[in-house]
Amino acid sequence: MSKLRVNAFTLSLDGYGAGPDQSLSNPLGVGGENLHKWMVGTRTFRHMVLGKDGGTTDTDDGFTVRSFENVGAWILGRNMFGPIRGEWPDENWKGWWGDDPPYHVPVFVLTHHKRAPIEMKGGTTFCFVTDGIHSALEQAKATASGRDVRVGGGVSTIRQYLEQRLIDEMHLAISPILLGSGEHLFAGLDMLKLGYRCTGQVATADATHVTIGRV
Template structure:
């Protein structure tokens, strides 16, 4: 059965999924890039995202590769797509990733402002959804057919789906980094009360990988 998943979502030790003050120079907020050291050196990340050879083939690499398995569509918050706020000034901004984003499947972006779909290289088409998380999920599931839908973030988007108990499985990589401020994933969420439990955990030098499932 198709699942709604969060994968390879990195948190700081103090629970933040991104640093403050996101902008073009700091796509993940100030200090946010330090969260992802566990992933950027892996063979999977270097091949799929950077188009390069080499990289580690350890537990971190296995979790990175696992995050892309059986994914038929993605859902992104607007902040994950770019730093632009308010109405789209024009059609020039097409994401952080260049002409060939790493998604390679239909990708649904939550926003309050209408925009025509953008067809990119490699099979990625960005669709802009203005009528909420449930509509985005319905459209993504239809596009994914029998495959899973992956919520890519950011923190606010993941929180909204958690609050509605819609996420079936969530892989978090907890990085040994303290950010102090930013966007906190679990603030105000009663995860056991929502029916979630820890199903798997494994530590590496650069992250503690935790899988949370909905009971």
């Protein structure tokens, strides 16, 4: 049965999934890029995102590999797609990733402003959903053909699905840095009352990998 998953989503020690002042030059907010040291050197990240050879094949890479397995569709918040706010001024912005994004399946982008789907190289199609998280999930599951749907973020999008108890499992990578401010994943959420429990943890030099499931 298709699951709704969060994978390889990185938090700082103080719980932030992005730093403050996100912009075109700081897409993850000030200091946010430092969160992902655990992933950027892995063989999977280098191959799938950077199009390069080499990289580590350690525990961090294992979690990165699993994050892409059995994924038939993605859901992203608009901030994850780009820095533009309000109405789309034109059709020029097509995401952070160039002509061949690393998704290779349909990606449903939550937004308040209509836009036609964008077909990219490698099988990625960005579809823009204006009628909320439930509609995005319904469309994503229909497209995924029995495979899982991965929520890529950002923090606000994950929180919305958590509040509705729709996420089946999460893998969070806790990076050993402090951001001080930004977007906090768990602020105001009672994860126990929502029915979630920690199901495992593994520490590496650059992250503590935590898995959370719904019971």
